[in-house]
Amino acid sequence: MNRLSALTLALCAGLFAALPAAAIDAGTAAPEFQLNGSRGAVNLGALKGKVVYLDFWASWCGPCKQSFPWMNEMQAKYGAKGLQIVGINLDAKRADADKFLAEVPATFVLAFDAQGDTPKRYGVKGMPTSVLIGADGKVVQMHAGFRDEERKALEDAIVAALK
Amino acid sequence: MTKKTLTALLVLGAALSGCSALQPPQPWEKGLLAKPEMTLGGDALEGRFDVHILNSKEAASGGSGVGGGGCGCN
Numbered sequence: 001m002n003r004l005s006a007l008t009l010a011l012c013a014g015l016f017a018a019l020p021a022a023a024i025d026a027g028t029a030a031p032e033f034q035l036n037g038s039r040g041a042v043n044l045g046a047l048k049g050k051v052v053y054l055d056f057w058a059s060w061c062g063p064c065k066q067s068f069p070w071m072n073e074m075q076a077k078y079g080a081k082g083l084q085i086v087g088i089n090l091d092a093k094r095a096d097a098d099k100f101l102a103e104v105p106a107t108f109v110l111a112f113d114a115q116g117d118t119p120k121r122y123g124v125k126g127m128p129t130s131v132l133i134g135a136d137g138k139v140v141q142m143h144a145g146f147r148d149e150e151r152k153a154l155e156d157a158i159v160a161a162l163k
Numbered sequence: 164m165t166k167k168t169l170t171a172l173l174v175l176g177a178a179l180s181g182c183s184a185l186q187p188p189q190p191w192e193k194g195l196l197a198k199p200e201m202t203l204g205g206d207a208l209e210g211r212f213d214v215h216i217l218n219s220k221e222a223a224s225g226g227s228g229v230g231g232g233g234c235g236c237n
Contacts (some may be wrong), residue, residue, distance in 0.1 A: 060197040090191035119191050127190050 023123040023142055030054075030133045031121045035088065035111040042086060042111035044133075051078075051161045053085045054131040056119050059100035060091075061127040067146040068104045074158060075108045081162050082135065088113050090127075130154070134161050 024030070030052075035042050044052065055071060057064035068087075075085045085108035091097045092114055101110075113119070122131060126144035134140050140161050143154065188196065195201065204210045 056191065058191060058194060060194045092192075092194055096194070116189060116191050119189070124190055127193070129190075 023125060024131070024139050026139055026141055028139055029137055030131065030139050031118075033111075033113075033118045033121075035113050035118065037112065038110040042109060044086075044137075047084055047086070048137050049135055050082050050084045051135055051158065052131075052133040053083060053158060054122075054133060055085065055087045056090055056122070056124050056127065056129045056131075057087055058090045058127055059096040063146040064128045065100070065104055066148075067128055067130075068106055070146075070151055072105075072107045074155065078158060078162060083158060083162060084109060086111060088118055090114070090116055090119060132157055132161055 030044060033042075033044050053071070053074070055064075055067065057067070071085050071087065074083065087106055087108060088111045089097045090113055091100075094112060094114065097112065119129070122129070122142075124144075128144075128146055130143045130146075132140040132143075141157055143150070199207075202210070204213075
């Protein structure tokens with residue numbers, strides 16, 4: 001009976017334990033990940049020394065579609081200066097992502113995380129979410145959403161991180 | 164501990180926690196919810212008309228679908 005009561009207590013405690021993943025603060029090391037990508041495996045550690053703009057997107061997300069041409073532009077503009085944009089697709093079905101990419105091509109590195117493990121560790125709160133990671137592997141800023149009026153601020157942050 | 168107190172404890176635990184044990188979908192898990200057929204309401208044309216009226220009266224848009232995944236940017 002004692003074991004049963006302990007089990008009950010544990011169950012009650014478990015019911016209260018909701019664990020929302022916290023967003024990552026600026027200055028902390030960006031969590032490592034290893035994912036399958038469009039051009040082989042994508043590994044954050046291998047990109048150390050470059051400024052990484054990590055973008056979590058999905059095919060069903062409207063603002064993500066708007067952000068793709070902008071990200072292509074940024075990659076073309078700042079790629080030579082050490083910027084690497086990595087788009088992490090979070091679609092449950094790969095076919096949805098491929099359909100999206102046929103419509104909106106991407107010239108940057110793409111990775112696929114159907115399990116949703118990476119966004120959980122990064123504490124993604126909305127779609128799309130971008131994470132700017134400095135050359136030292138530390139998070140510079142995290143940003144949710146993509147609005148027209150934010151393009152300038154996002155570009156400025158990239159430029160500042162490249163300096 | 165008697166069986167009665169145990170049952171009471173279980174009921175109390177369930178009542179206090181309510182639906183908090185059920186986790187809402189994560190932002191990246193809303194692919195199915197974002198489909199047009201998942202919006203509440205029947206006729207699409209009538210729905211658009213209603214949203215148009217609401218937007219003009221409330222001076223605010225959005226809220227009639229999941230779209231951007233809850234960040235308010237779609």
